[in-house]
Amino acid sequence: xxxxxxRMACSTVFSIRGLLMMSTAFGLLAVHSQAHADDDVMSRMExxxxxxxxxxxxxxxxxxxxxxxxxxxxxxxxxxxxTVQPAxxxxxxxxxxARGTSSRSAIHGxxxxxxxxxxxxxxxxxxxxxxxxxxxxxxxxxxxxALPSSDSRDRVARDRRDHGVTESGAGSELAVVGKRTEDVMxxxxxxxxxxxxxxxxxAQSAGAVxxxxxxxxxxxxxxxGGFVDMAAVLENRxxxxxxxxxxxxxxxxxxxxxxxxxxxxxxxxxxxxxxxRGNINSEATISGFFESDFGAGAVTTDPYESNSYAFxxxxxxxxxDDNKAGWHFLGGQAWSLLTPGRIGIxxxxxxxxxxxxxxxxxxxxxxxxxxxxxxKDFMDHRLWAGFSIENPATLYDTxxxxxxxxxxxxxxxxxxxxxxNGVGLTNDTANFSNExxxxxxxxxxxxxxxxxxxxxGILHFPHDxxxxxxxxxxxxAIAGGAGGSLILPIISGKLEFRAAGLAGWGINRYGSVLLPxxxxxxxxxxVPLFGLQAQAGLIAHPNPHIDVYGYFGTQRVGxxxxxxxxxxxxxxxxxxxxxxxxxxxxxxxxxxxxHGVSEATIGAWWRFFKGRFGTVEGGTQxxxxxxxxxxxxxxxxxxxxxxxxxxxxxxPFQ
Numbered sequence: 001x002x003x004x005x006x007r008m009a010c011s012t013v014f015s016i017r018g019l020l021m022m023s024t025a026f027g028l029l030a031v032h033s034q035a036h037a038d039d040d041v042m043s044r045m046e047x048x049x050x051x052x053x054x055x056x057x058x059x060x061x062x063x064x065x066x067x068x069x070x071x072x073x074x075x076x077x078x079x080x081x082x083t084v085q086p087a088x089x090x091x092x093x094x095x096x097x098a099r100g101t102s103s104r105s106a107i108h109g110x111x112x113x114x115x116x117x118x119x120x121x122x123x124x125x126x127x128x129x130x131x132x133x134x135x136x137x138x139x140x141x142x143x144x145x146a147l148p149s150s151d152s153r154d155r156v157a158r159d160r161r162d163h164g165v166t167e168s169g170a171g172s173e174l175a176v177v178g179k180r181t182e183d184v185m186x187x188x189x190x191x192x193x194x195x196x197x198x199x200x201x202x203a204q205s206a207g208a209v210x211x212x213x214x215x216x217x218x219x220x221x222x223x224x225g226g227f228v229d230m231a232a233v234l235e236n237r238x239x240x241x242x243x244x245x246x247x248x249x250x251x252x253x254x255x256x257x258x259x260x261x262x263x264x265x266x267x268x269x270x271x272x273x274x275x276x277r278g279n280i281n282s283e284a285t286i287s288g289f290f291e292s293d294f295g296a297g298a299v300t301t302d303p304y305e306s307n308s309y310a311f312x313x314x315x316x317x318x319x320x321d322d323n324k325a326g327w328h329f330l331g332g333q334a335w336s337l338l339t340p341g342r343i344g345i346x347x348x349x350x351x352x353x354x355x356x357x358x359x360x361x362x363x364x365x366x367x368x369x370x371x372x373x374x375x376k377d378f379m380d381h382r383l384w385a386g387f388s389i390e391n392p393a394t395l396y397d398t399x400x401x402x403x404x405x406x407x408x409x410x411x412x413x414x415x416x417x418x419x420x421n422g423v424g425l426t427n428d429t430a431n432f433s434n435e436x437x438x439x440x441x442x443x444x445x446x447x448x449x450x451x452x453x454x455x456x457g458i459l460h461f462p463h464d465x466x467x468x469x470x471x472x473x474x475x476x477a478i479a480g481g482a483g484g485s486l487i488l489p490i491i492s493g494k495l496e497f498r499a500a501g502l503a504g505w506g507i508n509r510y511g512s513v514l515l516p517x518x519x520x521x522x523x524x525x526x527v528p529l530f531g532l533q534a535q536a537g538l539i540a541h542p543n544p545h546i547d548v549y550g551y552f553g554t555q556r557v558g559x560x561x562x563x564x565x566x567x568x569x570x571x572x573x574x575x576x577x578x579x580x581x582x583x584x585x586x587x588x589x590x591x592x593x594x595h596g597v598s599e600a601t602i603g604a605w606w607r608f609f610k611g612r613f614g615t616v617e618g619g620t621q622x623x624x625x626x627x628x629x630x631x632x633x634x635x636x637x638x639x640x641x642x643x644x645x646x647x648x649x650x651x652p653f654q
Contacts, residue, residue: 017574050075056402058612065211153639163295185484188372191447192489195343201354202539206335207315208348209275210653212614226289227272227651231356232265242266242647244295244358247597250627252581252639254590268294268309269358279387283324289334289347291315295358299431314368319347328375336367337388337441338510340485340500343452345375345386345445351487351498354539354549355601356621356645362599363535363553364512365483365502384445389438394418394462395509396433397516399593400561400569401575406431408520410466411564416524418464436463436476451483451489460506462518462526477518480505492539501534508533508557512527513597515557519571522562529571530558547605556596559630570631579634592629595636599625603645614652621645 011122046083063326198201198211204227213224231243238257239249242264251258273291280286296312317332330347340351353361360366396418406419414620419433426432459480466472481504488497506528513533517527535553542548559572568575572593580588603621610616626640 013317015331021609034039034324041190061612065470067137069412098578176636190449191343191452192450192492193343193447193452193487195346195349196491197541199544199607199617199651200541200612201619202342202352203348204271204649205352205360206342206348206350206652207273207289208654210271210651212612212615213653220276220278223275223276223277224653226271226653227649228267229270229647229649230265230267231269231358231645231647232263233357233643233645234263236261236653237639237641238262239641240264242358243269243356245364245512245625245643246359247599247625247627248515248594250597250625250639250641250648252590252592253584254581254583254585254635258639259584266307266309268307270294271314273315284320284322286318286320288318306600317347326377328373330371330375333368334367334373334604336371336390336510337373337443338387338456338458338483338502339366339453340498341445341452342487343447344377344381345384345443349540351485351550353535354547354617355539355551355603355623356647357623357643358599359512361535361551361553362597362625363510363514363533363602364557365510365533366512367501373468380445384447384486386442386443388441390441392433392435392437392439392460393509394435394460394506395514395517396526397519397529397593399519399571399591400567400573401520406434408524410520411522411567411569414524415467416464417467418520419527434463434465435461436474437461453484453486454486455482455484456502458504458507458510460517460528462506462528463521464524464526466524475523475525477506477526477528479517480504480606481507481531495540495641497536499534499536500538501532503530503532505530507531507556511555512553513555515555515593515594515597516571518622519560521560522564522569527560527570529560545607545610548602549604550600550602552600553599554596554598558593559593574630574632576630576632577634578629578632578637581629581634581637588634591632593629593632595630597625597627599623608654614650615654617649617651619649621643 023434027253036448111537115402149343167269194393196206196208198208206271209223209225211223215224229587233243236252238260239251239262241249243266253259271291271293273289275287275289277287291314292311293314294309294311295314296310298310301307301309313333315332315334317330317334319331320327320329322328328345334347337345342351350366350524352365352366355361367390369391371388371390373386374632375384377384389477398408399419405421406417408418410416410418417434422428422430422432440459441456442458445452445454447453457480459478460477462477463474481502483500483502483504485500486498489495490497502510506517506526508517508529508531511531511533515531515533516529518528521527533553533555535551537549537551540548557571559570561568561570561573563569563573563575572595576591577589580586580593581590581592601623602620603619605617605619606616607615621644623643625643626638628638629636
């Protein structure tokens with residue numbers, strides 16, 4: 001009887017000891033597992049914290065830029081809205097503070113006589129930015145909109161100690177800085193179209209600058225723009241012009257290059273631009289803009305080894321804008337006034353296709369050239385009238401004539417001088433036409449509540465000299481045309497329709513195809529050729545990162561000709577021979593005077609990275625072009641070309 005309790009006691013002790021040992025083992029295992037789990041959790045938390053810190057810094061930077069924009073734009077809007085209610089006359093310190101955010105993201109503005117705006121933002125980029133700022137500052141989307149008065153607008157400046165904007169000392173000026181503020185005037189049209197979204201290809205083509213490269217030299221603000229471009233094209237014809245289409249060189253089957261594919265890639269259209277702007281006062285600014293790339297060829301260009309294309313000037317001009325008086329002046333090399341615009345008549349707001357091809361689109365009206373432009377706006381910046389004098393040029397076709405460096409032999413033995421090859425620092429292989437007066441261009445632009453509409457006209461004066469028996473006389477023809485353009489915001493900010501056209505005599509060089517402007521008659525007088533250029537397209541922005549487009553464009557030219565002593569002269573003469581156009585290396589003639597070129601194209605761009613270090617985007621484009629010729633002996637055969645373009649761009653300042 002005594003042994004049984006003893007055994008039970010021993011068994012109980014051993015059981016308890018085993019349980020303790022097992023518990024200890026499981027505890028150690030659990031502790032070990034928990035330690036590993038804690039390490040994983042800590043690692044994930046550290047990564048998440050790092051990500052959130054980066055996101056917070058980026059949001060603070062964006063908020064800072066948006067706040068500066070809002071202060072500036074509201075100050076401008078205060079002048080244009082007559083329904084505002086003036087605030088108390090005492091000086092107030094207005095603060096916009098985000099709920100749950102740091103005070104470093106607030107705007108501090110000293111606003112004597114600050115009016116309170118109650119009107120809603122207009123449907124442009126400003127609307128989206130104002131909405132974003134409102135939502136960022138308050139979950140309910142309510143924002144105080146106190147503004148500085150017109151007496152203190154020029155005294156608002158960047159506070160280097162904070163992320164806000166504060167009143168600075170006397171004599172300081174409102175800095176034109178940051179995101180989408182280089183063209184303040186265009187914010188007030190309220191046409192549903194709005195200015196170019198800076199990151200889009202259309203804006204880049206027009207000359208948009210960035211918001212990452214902004215510097216200040218005293219009262220002058222410097223803004224950098226540009227990109228590194230890596231474009232390439234694969235085409236079913238060999239046209240040695242790369243991504244710049246020279247459609248008139250599109251070969252017929254008589255040339256071997258008609259029968260071979262061609263691939264070419266180049267970084268030559270990489271671009272660098274600089275905008276310098278200073279505020280004369282709260283209403284007037286003066287600015288200078290320079291833009292360049294490497295799109296020019298030179299005798300040193302080596303397509304087999306270095307591919308070293310020449311640095312060239314795209315734009316270089318100065319501008320003066322007085323927002324209060326509504327006067328705008330521009331002088332220098334810029335997009336021609338004939339180039340369709342997007343809003344008002346404002347530099348760097350030209351309506352240009354989003355295509356990768358550097359020649360843009362067949363039927364597109366444009367030129368970049370010297371000009372002196374004066375613009376006046378009316379009706380609170382809704383109606384614009386502009387006039388410019390611009391550098392003239394005439395593209396002559398002298399088929400049938402003997403032409404040596406612009407000296408043309410006429411059938412009657414006389415000589416007509418229409419130009420001269422370049423000398424000195426000009427291109428000595430290119431002919432520069434003889435011009436007597438600049439081109440005269442006028443434009444009206446209207447921005448109602450829906451859409452943008454333009455009408456324009458041009459006068460051009462082809463000029464030459466005819467020499468007869470050691471004496472001669474000058475001849476001047478009158479040429480010109482008219483056209484228009486429109487942009488319809490089918491879905492504001494998402495889908496828009498564009499169309500533009502120009503028709504007249506002697507104005508074909510303003511079209512991308514570069515068809516001839518004039519030919520000569522039997523006396524040697526310039527004969528302007530009729531021309532038509534037109535394009536239309538749909539552009540969609542399904543989200544902030546993607547642009548999709550489709551265009552159709554065409555350019556046509558008339559004919560003018562004569563026959564003398566069994567010989568044919570002029571452009572589009574039906575007695576010219578086209579019999580050799582369809583046989584490879586034919587010994588027969590293929591005159592092939594171009595009648596017209598048409599192009600259909602679709603494409604898309606994707607901005608797959610955008611941050612404080614810039615933007616990276618990629619694009620592709622499919623294009624089909626057809627070239628028709630004037631009918632002659634042997635008929636009027638046509639030729640065509642299919643292309644696929646690829647491009648990647650890095651925009652460090654966007």
